Amino acid sequence: MEQRPGGRSARVRDAVRQATLAELAEQGYGGLTVENVAIRSGVHKTTVYRRWGSVEGLIADALGIAREEPWPIPDTGSFQEDLREIVLLVQRGFADPVAGPISTAFVTAAAQSGDAARSLHDFFTARHEQAAEVVRRAVERGEVPAGTDGAEVIRMAVAPIYYRLFVTHEPVTEHDAIRAADAATVAARAGVIR
Amino acid sequence: MEQRPGGRSARVRDAVRQATLAELAEQGYGGLTVENVAIRSGVHKTTVYRRWGSVEGLIADALGIAREEPWPIPDTGSFQEDLREIVLLVQRGFADPVAGPISTAFVTAAAQSGDAARSLHDFFTARHEQAAEVVRRAVERGEVPAGTDGAEVIRMAVAPIYYRLFVTHEPVTEHDAIRAADAATVAARAGVIR
Incomplete structure (x- = not known):
C-alpha cells in the first residue's frame, strides 16, 4: 500500500484532472460526463463520483491545474509592449484549437455552477495579481x-x-x-485606473 | 377568425414573450421550461412547442422585445458624462432585482445555445450602434x-x-x-480607439 504523497491517490487525481481537460477540449462543457472522464482516466466511475461528486466538481478541480501553471509574464522594458503581449496571449489562447475549448468550457461551467464560479474567480484573482507585475514595473520606471x-x-x-x-x-x-491593450495603456498613463 | 396584424396571433406571441421574461426574472435560465411559460401565458403547451420549439427559441424571441425597446441615450453635452451614464445604466441594470436576472439569463442562454447567441449578437450590435451616437456627437464637438x-x-x-x-x-x-467609462473616454480622446 502506497501512503507517500505523490503516491496512488495523487496519481488517480492527476489522471482524472488530465482526463477532464482532455474531455473538455474535445466535447466542451455540454458534453462532459463523469462516465467519460472515468473511462478516459481508467479510474472507476464510483471512485470519481465519490471524490469529485459531479461534472462541476471535476471542472473546479481541473481549474486547479490551470491556476498552478506558471504564466509567462512579459518583460519587454515597455509598458505598452508588455500589455500588448498579455492581451495577445489571451486572444491566441482562445484561438488555439486545444486550449480554446478548455478555457471556453471553464467560463461556460462557471455560468452554471457556483463551485466552478468560485474556482474561476480564484483563478482570475491569481492571474490578475501575476500580470499586475508589468504595472508595478511601469510605476518603477515612471511610465x-x-x-x-x-x-x-x-x-x-x-x-x-x-x-x-x-x-x-x-x-x-x-x-x-x-x-484593447493600447486603450488600457493610455488610461493607466493618464492616471484614471486607480 | 382574426387575420389583421396585432390580432390573435400577435397577442399569443406577446403573451408568450412576456411570460418568458417573467419566468427568466424569477427562475433564471436554468429554471426556464416551456411548460411554465405555457402555464403563465395561458397559451397551450403544444402551441408553444410548435411555434417556439424549445427554451432556446423562447429566449431568442424574448430578446426581440429587448432589442425593440428604445434605449435612453444620454446627451449631457460632455463626452465623459455621456459615457459614464451609459456604463452606469448597464451596471444598475444588472443590480436591478427584476431586470438583472433577465439580462443574466440572456448571457447564460447564449453560452449554451447558438440561436440565443445569434439573437444576443444582434441585440448588442443594435445597442452599440445606438450608443455610438455619444461618440459621433463628441467628434462633432471636437472632443x-x-x-x-x-x-x-x-x-x-x-x-x-x-x-x-x-x-x-x-x-x-x-x-x-x-x-471603466473614464478609461474609455481617455483612450478615445487620445485617438487609440479606431
Missing part, C-alpha cells in the same frame, strides 16, 4: 503614476476580448487585442 | 478625433462590467462603472 491599480489595468486590457467571446459573440482579432 | 470607432468605444466602456459579472465573478460597483 505610470504611483497608486495605479495593477489588477484593474489587466482587467480593462483583457475585458474587451472576453466581452466579444462570451457576451456579444463577435469574432476577436489580433487588432482587437492590440487596441 | 474626440474623427475616425474614432464609436461601437468600439462603447464595447471598451462596458466590457469591464461584463467581465466581472460573467468571467471573473467579482462584484461590480458604481466606482467600477465610472472608472
Whole structure:
C-alpha cells in the first residue's frame, strides 16, 4: 500500500484532472460526463463520483491545474509592449484549437455552477495579481503614476476580448487585442485606473 | 377568425414573450421550461412547442422585445458624462432585482445555445450602434478625433462590467462603472480607439 504523497491517490487525481481537460477540449462543457472522464482516466466511475461528486466538481478541480501553471509574464522594458503581449496571449489562447475549448468550457461551467464560479474567480484573482507585475514595473520606471491599480489595468486590457467571446459573440482579432491593450495603456498613463 | 396584424396571433406571441421574461426574472435560465411559460401565458403547451420549439427559441424571441425597446441615450453635452451614464445604466441594470436576472439569463442562454447567441449578437450590435451616437456627437464637438470607432468605444466602456459579472465573478460597483467609462473616454480622446 502506497501512503507517500505523490503516491496512488495523487496519481488517480492527476489522471482524472488530465482526463477532464482532455474531455473538455474535445466535447466542451455540454458534453462532459463523469462516465467519460472515468473511462478516459481508467479510474472507476464510483471512485470519481465519490471524490469529485459531479461534472462541476471535476471542472473546479481541473481549474486547479490551470491556476498552478506558471504564466509567462512579459518583460519587454515597455509598458505598452508588455500589455500588448498579455492581451495577445489571451486572444491566441482562445484561438488555439486545444486550449480554446478548455478555457471556453471553464467560463461556460462557471455560468452554471457556483463551485466552478468560485474556482474561476480564484483563478482570475491569481492571474490578475501575476500580470499586475508589468504595472508595478511601469510605476518603477515612471511610465505610470504611483497608486495605479495593477489588477484593474489587466482587467480593462483583457475585458474587451472576453466581452466579444462570451457576451456579444463577435469574432476577436489580433487588432482587437492590440487596441484593447493600447486603450488600457493610455488610461493607466493618464492616471484614471486607480 | 382574426387575420389583421396585432390580432390573435400577435397577442399569443406577446403573451408568450412576456411570460418568458417573467419566468427568466424569477427562475433564471436554468429554471426556464416551456411548460411554465405555457402555464403563465395561458397559451397551450403544444402551441408553444410548435411555434417556439424549445427554451432556446423562447429566449431568442424574448430578446426581440429587448432589442425593440428604445434605449435612453444620454446627451449631457460632455463626452465623459455621456459615457459614464451609459456604463452606469448597464451596471444598475444588472443590480436591478427584476431586470438583472433577465439580462443574466440572456448571457447564460447564449453560452449554451447558438440561436440565443445569434439573437444576443444582434441585440448588442443594435445597442452599440445606438450608443455610438455619444461618440459621433463628441467628434462633432471636437472632443474626440474623427475616425474614432464609436461601437468600439462603447464595447471598451462596458466590457469591464461584463467581465466581472460573467468571467471573473467579482462584484461590480458604481466606482467600477465610472472608472471603466473614464478609461474609455481617455483612450478615445487620445485617438487609440479606431
